[in-house]
Amino acid sequence: MLTINDLARPGLEPVNLEISAGEIVAIMGPSGAGKSLLLRAISDLDPNTGMVMLGGRAREAMPAPTWRKEVGYLPAEPGWWAETVGEHFQNWPSQQDSLATLGMPGDCGDWPISRLSTGERQRLGLVRLLEGVPQVLLLDEPTSGLDADTVESTERLIRDYIGTQRCCLWVTHDDAQAGRMATRCLRIEAGRLAEPTS
Template sequence: MLRIESLRRDRFGPFDLALAPGEACAVTGPSGAGKSVFLRMVADLDPSEGRVSLDGVDRAAVPAPLWRRRVTYLAAEAGWWAETVAEHFPTGAPDRLAREREALRLPAEVFGWPVARLSTGERQRLALLRALAVNPRVLLLDEPTASLDPDSVRGAEAVIAGRRAAGLIVLLVSHDPAQVARLATRRLAVAGGKPA
């Protein structure tokens, strides 16, 4: 269970939310409403007050790198810091992720490609795969399909749904009402940095 209690900073919050394994909550609202800031606070990437816990373990009791492996944030434009795709994945991940890679319409040889060769859509699909490679308990998705064609969107949604069926908790920022309807079991509307 992911519990968020009185999570706030500056003009954002307070937010309260509890999500069980397999639940997906869409965080909706206009651009600039504070949706991404909310996800970043949950991931402990932005300073905040309040309490966030996973299965009864408080975020404050867990080293930040370990928390971020359990509660993984995927930015709308993910960063790439090494020359090749493979350098961004743990050892053995390409084999473990083969079915999800196929669903994302990426060829097996993609792990050997230089990052500079990737299209925007390939980078976005690989960033989702990279986030899943660490087997997070919670996945925080900020516009995860914004740059994708319809077939790739379907593949990404199928991968997310498959992980949810296995117990992954998802918080999803999306401006696509149809996607929200397909993926989310709940909604959290945000306006002016606060729950609406």
């Protein structure tokens, strides 16, 4: 479904990767190894070389905004541009189900962004990303700020969303989470992506 050929940028050696529909691929590795650089390069947020295709269509064949809508990237610390939570969504009322699943109160639309905790920002950033219905998810430690219960419901929400038609690249530090979620596990060390030896 997502095909990556010789994708490279400063700090990242050429990456070749094929992800099928229904797959969740975990990316692990020490801090600074290039995990976030890889996700940013796939999302085309930084200059990079190589080829990335979604369902046989090359990234360069479509406008960058269209590509990023299809290949949704969630940074470890999602950004916010307006005062309150609700302003960041196309259609805030229709988010109630996802919010309830993730343990966010339904009236948090009026909350100021400055009041949110790290974990709340991560969950709201995820809901905001899913609103655009991307076919591929690029998630950068989406549950690092969450307690155990919320981690579980977040994992369930993402697994249900991926289903059999979509796919996901999931950066995580947590071996147990990779074991629960991933159909495949890859490691990045010093900018080089490889299958783990162990």
